[in-house]
Amino acid sequence: MDNIAGRKSALVWVVHISVALLILLWLFPTVGLFVSSFRTADQIATSGWWASLGEVEQNLVLRAADPDEFRVERNGRYYVEGNLFQEGVEAEISAWGTSSRAISKYQPGDVADLKKGETITVDASGNYTWSGPENRMKGRGQRVFVTARTPPDFTFANYDKMLFDETNIEGMTKAFFNTLTVTIPATIIPIVIAAFAAYALAWMNFPGRAVLIAIIVGLLVVPLQLALIPLLKLHLSIGIGKGYLGVWLAHTGFGLPLAIYLLRNYMASLPRDIIENARVDGATDFQIFVKIILPLSFPALASFAIFQFLWTWNDLLVAKVFLIDATGETTVMTNRIVELLGTRGGNWEILATAAFVSIVIPLVVFFLMQRYLVRGLLAGSVK
Numbered sequence: 001m002d003n004i005a006g007r008k009s010a011l012v013w014v015v016h017i018s019v020a021l022l023i024l025l026w027l028f029p030t031v032g033l034f035v036s037s038f039r040t041a042d043q044i045a046t047s048g049w050w051a052s053l054g055e056v057e058q059n060l061v062l063r064a065a066d067p068d069e070f071r072v073e074r075n076g077r078y079y080v081e082g083n084l085f086q087e088g089v090e091a092e093i094s095a096w097g098t099s100s101r102a103i104s105k106y107q108p109g110d111v112a113d114l115k116k117g118e119t120i121t122v123d124a125s126g127n128y129t130w131s132g133p134e135n136r137m138k139g140r141g142q143r144v145f146v147t148a149r150t151p152p153d154f155t156f157a158n159y160d161k162m163l164f165d166e167t168n169i170e171g172m173t174k175a176f177f178n179t180l181t182v183t184i185p186a187t188i189i190p191i192v193i194a195a196f197a198a199y200a201l202a203w204m205n206f207p208g209r210a211v212l213i214a215i216i217v218g219l220l221v222v223p224l225q226l227a228l229i230p231l232l233k234l235h236l237s238i239g240i241g242k243g244y245l246g247v248w249l250a251h252t253g254f255g256l257p258l259a260i261y262l263l264r265n266y267m268a269s270l271p272r273d274i275i276e277n278a279r280v281d282g283a284t285d286f287q288i289f290v291k292i293i294l295p296l297s298f299p300a301l302a303s304f305a306i307f308q309f310l311w312t313w314n315d316l317l318v319a320k321v322f323l324i325d326a327t328g329e330t331t332v333m334t335n336r337i338v339e340l341l342g343t344r345g346g347n348w349e350i351l352a353t354a355a356f357v358s359i360v361i362p363l364v365v366f367f368l369m370q371r372y373l374v375r376g377l378l379a380g381s382v383k
Contacts, residue, residue, distance in 0.1 A: 030359070036352035038154040044348050055149045057094075059103060064120070064130050064141035071137050078137040084126040084144060091148040096122050103145035114142070122146070158353040172354070174329075175336035179313060181244060182323070182332060186251035186312040187305055193252065194259030195301065199289045201260070202267040203275060213264070219257035227254075228321050235322065244330065247322040251312050259304050266300035267293055302369045310362050333358045 035049040046058045062084040071078045085091055095104035098112050106112055108124035118132035120142055130142050162172060201213055235241035278288045316334040323330050337354045
């Protein structure tokens with residue numbers, strides 16, 4: 001009775017739920033990067049991106065206004081008054097302090113004794129009154145540590161700093177075009193070579209064909225890290241290291257086994273009658289390849305193009321090894337993002353913004369060509 005029309009088996013529901021879970025697992029990091037790219041550094045440091053739509057409790061370091069400019073005299077005593085938060089920011093302070101060792105020493109409304117006649121009081125809204133004798137009320141404003149609940153705060157400042165700041169724009173823009181310079185040839189070259197090789201292995205009879213296919217399958221399991229140093233030494237010995245040509249050939253070599261295997265399986269699954277009829281009509285192998293095989297193999301070509309484009313665009317290891325440049329003229333985006341972090345690993349808001357910008361192009365490529373992905377991967381699996 002489980003297989004009657006109109007009812008789905010339990011296995012179908014298991015498959016649907018599994019697919020939904022996989023989609024969510026892939027979606028969460030992307031959404032997290034997108035949301036974090038609009039958050040401030042303080043918010044990222046104190047709460048996860050999933051809490052961005054609600055109020056967040058943060059520990060902030062704020063300063064009162066400079067007394068040299070804003071102090072006023074009343075009855076022989078000098079005062080500086082104002083609000084610790086920027087204009088338009090609404091926050092509720094639950095505790096505050098004047099020392100990093102006791103950031104929650106005072107409650108809103110308490111008066112803190114700063115010694116030598118200085119005092120300061122802060123209320124729950126951030127309004128403060130700082131007072132003292134003339135000889136003390138000068139220099140920078142008093143530092144105040146507050147624990148406050150702040151409303152959601154989204155800003156375009158991260159994108160403005162990364163894309164339009166004069167200190168970053170040259171590096172990021174150049175890194176973007178450098179990445180395109182690496183990715184486009186490193187995607188096209190292996191596809192062209194693999195298409196010719198796959199046709200020969202699928203439809204041309206010659207001695208050793210089975211051995212070549214076995215070798216290609218074996219190369220699929222060779223670790224990338226195992227071949228990096230020997231290949232770099234070879235490139236340096238023939239004079240193509242430390243440049244675009246070297247990284248193009250490296251990506252081509254690492255991508256060819258999968259490309260040939262994928263395309264060969266697809267081409268071998270094409271109807272034999274089409275190939276034989278073309279040969280009867282006098283077509284050469286090159287004409288059959290160009291006019292028949294390539295148009296019919298577009299789903300497989302597009303499928304591998306997606307994989308290769310994503311791999312080369314997001315690559316850091318191969319670029320670090322084969323694209324060595326101390327001046328930064330050939331720095332790719334992945335390496336530039338690492339440099340933006342600095343030596344101490346700060347600027348997480350800039351990292352999130354740069355990371356999201358770097359995945360926009362791969363996402364566009366994937367969604368434009370994803371309909372060919374499954375067709376290309378499943379090609380040759382059944383007859």
